[in-house]
Amino acid sequence: MITVDEARALLLDLVQTGEIEEVPLAQASTRVLASDVAATRDQPPFAASSMDGYAIKAAEVEQHAMFKLIGEAAAGHGFDGTVGAGQAVRIFTGAPIPQGADFVVIQEDVDRKGDLITISDDPGSKDNIRPAGVDFRVGDTISAPRPLRPEDVALMASMNIPRVPVRRKPVIALISTGDELVMPGEVPGPDQIIASNTFGLKALFERHGAHVRVLPIARDTVASLETTFGLAQGADLVVTIGGASVGDHDLVAQTTQQLGMERSFYKVRMRPGKPLMAGRLAGAAMVGLPGNPVSAMVCGYVFILPMLRKMLGQSEEADALVTATLSHDIAQNGPRQHYMRARVEGGKISVFDNQDSSLLSVLSKSNALAVRASDDPARSAGETLHYLPL
Amino acid sequence: MITVDEARALLLDLVQTGEIEEVPLAQASTRVLASDVAATRDQPPFAASSMDGYAIKAAEVEQHAMFKLIGEAAAGHGFDGTVGAGQAVRIFTGAPIPQGADFVVIQEDVDRKGDLITISDDPGSKDNIRPAGVDFRVGDTISAPRPLRPEDVALMASMNIPRVPVRRKPVIALISTGDELVMPGEVPGPDQIIASNTFGLKALFERHGAHVRVLPIARDTVASLETTFGLAQGADLVVTIGGASVGDHDLVAQTTQQLGMERSFYKVRMRPGKPLMAGRLAGAAMVGLPGNPVSAMVCGYVFILPMLRKMLGQSEEADALVTATLSHDIAQNGPRQHYMRARVEGGKISVFDNQDSSLLSVLSKSNALAVRASDDPARSAGETLHYLPL
Numbered sequence: 001m002i003t004v005d006e007a008r009a010l011l012l013d014l015v016q017t018g019e020i021e022e023v024p025l026a027q028a029s030t031r032v033l034a035s036d037v038a039a040t041r042d043q044p045p046f047a048a049s050s051m052d053g054y055a056i057k058a059a060e061v062e063q064h065a066m067f068k069l070i071g072e073a074a075a076g077h078g079f080d081g082t083v084g085a086g087q088a089v090r091i092f093t094g095a096p097i098p099q100g101a102d103f104v105v106i107q108e109d110v111d112r113k114g115d116l117i118t119i120s121d122d123p124g125s126k127d128n129i130r131p132a133g134v135d136f137r138v139g140d141t142i143s144a145p146r147p148l149r150p151e152d153v154a155l156m157a158s159m160n161i162p163r164v165p166v167r168r169k170p171v172i173a174l175i176s177t178g179d180e181l182v183m184p185g186e187v188p189g190p191d192q193i194i195a196s197n198t199f200g201l202k203a204l205f206e207r208h209g210a211h212v213r214v215l216p217i218a219r220d221t222v223a224s225l226e227t228t229f230g231l232a233q234g235a236d237l238v239v240t241i242g243g244a245s246v247g248d249h250d251l252v253a254q255t256t257q258q259l260g261m262e263r264s265f266y267k268v269r270m271r272p273g274k275p276l277m278a279g280r281l282a283g284a285a286m287v288g289l290p291g292n293p294v295s296a297m298v299c300g301y302v303f304i305l306p307m308l309r310k311m312l313g314q315s316e317e318a319d320a321l322v323t324a325t326l327s328h329d330i331a332q333n334g335p336r337q338h339y340m341r342a343r344v345e346g347g348k349i350s351v352f353d354n355q356d357s358s359l360l361s362v363l364s365k366s367n368a369l370a371v372r373a374s375d376d377p378a379r380s381a382g383e384t385l386h387y388l389p390l
Numbered sequence: 391m392i393t394v395d396e397a398r399a400l401l402l403d404l405v406q407t408g409e410i411e412e413v414p415l416a417q418a419s420t421r422v423l424a425s426d427v428a429a430t431r432d433q434p435p436f437a438a439s440s441m442d443g444y445a446i447k448a449a450e451v452e453q454h455a456m457f458k459l460i461g462e463a464a465a466g467h468g469f470d471g472t473v474g475a476g477q478a479v480r481i482f483t484g485a486p487i488p489q490g491a492d493f494v495v496i497q498e499d500v501d502r503k504g505d506l507i508t509i510s511d512d513p514g515s516k517d518n519i520r521p522a523g524v525d526f527r528v529g530d531t532i533s534a535p536r537p538l539r540p541e542d543v544a545l546m547a548s549m550n551i552p553r554v555p556v557r558r559k560p561v562i563a564l565i566s567t568g569d570e571l572v573m574p575g576e577v578p579g580p581d582q583i584i585a586s587n588t589f590g591l592k593a594l595f596e597r598h599g600a601h602v603r604v605l606p607i608a609r610d611t612v613a614s615l616e617t618t619f620g621l622a623q624g625a626d627l628v629v630t631i632g633g634a635s636v637g638d639h640d641l642v643a644q645t646t647q648q649l650g651m652e653r654s655f656y657k658v659r660m661r662p663g664k665p666l667m668a669g670r671l672a673g674a675a676m677v678g679l680p681g682n683p684v685s686a687m688v689c690g691y692v693f694i695l696p697m698l699r700k701m702l703g704q705s706e707e708a709d710a711l712v713t714a715t716l717s718h719d720i721a722q723n724g725p726r727q728h729y730m731r732a733r734v735e736g737g738k739i740s741v742f743d744n745q746d747s748s749l750l751s752v753l754s755k756s757n758a759l760a761v762r763a764s765d766d767p768a769r770s771a772g773e774t775l776h777y778l779p780l
């Protein structure tokens with residue numbers, strides 16, 4: 001059996017970073033920027049007032065000095081003339097500084113009588129002018145790759161970038177397998193349960209930028225599996241759930257072999273999730289996840305999200321683990337790397353007692369997977385533990 | 391001027407938690423659960439095998455013991471008969487434990503010859519059976535309110551909850567105001583700039599569960615503002631951007647007054663964002679954000695997101711600040727509460743030098759807003775600072 005790191009490296013080899021597509025700026029949030037974008041203008045495009053006040057010559061700034069108003073400059077409507085000696089222009093925040101002026105006295109420091117103003121309070125030395133290009137200049141870039149946040153979208157708008165190059169959303173086809181499964185809302189037979197991983201993994205992958213196609217449940221026959229694999233055509237990644245164990249009824253391995261899959265590996269030294277299988281099938285990457293609900297979700301976080309990030313052109317930093325302080329003692333780990341459901345609060349991590357891989361209720365209470373290396377020794381409260389945030 | 395906390399309290403008074411609507415499970419992820427949902431079944435619905443192996447009577451488990459195979463139980467297809475003394479049923483993971491059996495010997499511990507099996511290795515004392523209802527029982531609940539995560543969606547699927555009660559998405563109408571603004575992709579005149587807040591705030595509010603309507607840019611006339619406010623009909627919250635300062639050209643206050651707004655407050659003792667205005671207008675909450683790009687985004691985080699969370703029925707915990715260690719000295723704060731653009735990395739926070747409220751480039755580099763109380767004294771590297779994550 002290979003290690004988790006070995007499996008992840010092999011899985012990353014199965015996928016490629018996708019093509020670039022352009023989307024309107026209003027749809028760019030949460031997408032991953034695919035190539036650097038550059039400002040098409042300076043911001044501000046002109047020296048602008050940062051306050052409401054009066055634009056004058058800095059050399060004339062002095063308490064009790066008097067000026068004659070010769071016009072007005074508002075945001076969107078500059079003053080066309082030139083400010084001469086003893087002259088002032090009424091100016092509002094964001095308006096271009098008129099020619100000849102190089103200081104804005106804020107209105108709170110001025111007494112106005114008709115067309116005459118007097119500087120009534122000490123105006124200080126701050127000129128209240130934003131120089132042209134102080135925010136950014138033509139050609140300044142936002143560098144790729146990066147998941148676009150609201151702040152980036154605002155900046156791109158300001159740079160006048162109406163269309164944004166992003167990575168195409170990878171298409172993941174999800175196939176749940178098993179005669180025991182019915183869809184939510186159906187009435188299960190006495191030996192049946194509800195397909196749950198399909199919905200949990202769909203939500204997980206969509207949240208991280210995938211387009212997810214949920215295919216019909218494949219039954220435990222080669223024919224049903226073949227039909228369903230046929231429906232996966234066009235996907236970048238086909239993910240099966242269940243049927244990847246070693247029992248006589250685990251047909252995914254058999255069927256994919258018949259369909260010509262080049263197998264990359266089978267089984268990983270981890271808990272939960274040991275019977276993981278992967279390869280290339282009909283031009284797509286294929287990953288067979290174990291059918292236990294928690295195993296499937298954990299493998300989604302540990303293996304599929306890094307694949308998704310590579311397809312989206314993101315750096316591997318995003319996969320970095322974080323640390324917290326253990327709030328209680330934990331026993332020695334076994335020979336397999338263990339992803340333990342846990343809860344992190346205020347920098348402290350508590351690992352749940354019952355780690356049975358069938359317990360979705362425990363997963364739903366968790367916000368972290370504590371990562372234990374193979375044969376990790378017993379750990380005491382206060383020690384530092386690595387975890388994967390959920 | 392009121393404080394940030396006073397303003398936030400008044401703003402929360404302007405909005406109500408919205409109605410409940412039901413959505414299909416596949417669309418529930420990222421929505422906020424509005425009322426408790428209960429499992430409609432036990433999981434597992436029957437005692438089930440957790441391994442591939444052979445179901446026998448626990449009393450007969452002994453190394454070298456021999457059993458006759460009388461049938462098979464697979465996931466979805468139980469064994470109808472009863473396991474008697476000296477008998478075994480081939481069983482697969484997830485299959486119901488047959489009547490009469492109460493132990494599963496894993497297949498690795500068994501030698502099989504035709505219809506006879508022998509326990510070849512010490513099978514240990516673990517019965518490899520998951521009791522019925524070990525994950526959850528009929529009536530076990532997922533408690534509201536909570537933003538639904540992929541793990542919750544998987545659990546709800548397993549509970550056979552095909553439709554999920556969530557809060558209706560609050561509708562926010564966004565109105566940018568100002569003669570200086572053009573939309574991204576347009577060619578601005580010499581005195582014009584690009585509307586950026588509209589796009590940044592749209593992305594921010596959508597990410598936090600709102601449905602955002604971007605209205606046409608309102609020009610600096612009462613008539614244009616009135617027309618645009620007319621288009622906001624049906625929104626829960628109308629947010630204007632710009633025109634909330636005190637200059638002669640700030641018409642939002644004048645127009646909303648003419649339209650009959652009950653003003654809640656005007657101006658908050660904060661940086662950036664002082665000229666914030668709020669009230670009730672035509673049955674909707676109305677908030678006038680300042681027009682400086684950074685001020686508008688900061689007020690979006692500090693004021694609009696808490697309003698949005700209340701409308702979505704979320705607890706106020708979600709608004710809690712977090713802490714980090716200052717990586718450098720910072721000067722004393724002025725009289726207004728200050729939200730400073732900052733970067734948090736590895737638990738250390740660095741505050742950017744230039745905090746001019748026009749600099750979106752600095753906001754785009756930030757991942758936190760360091761919060762300084764009014765007249766907060768100078769702080770040294772190593773001290774703890776509160777921040778709002780971006």
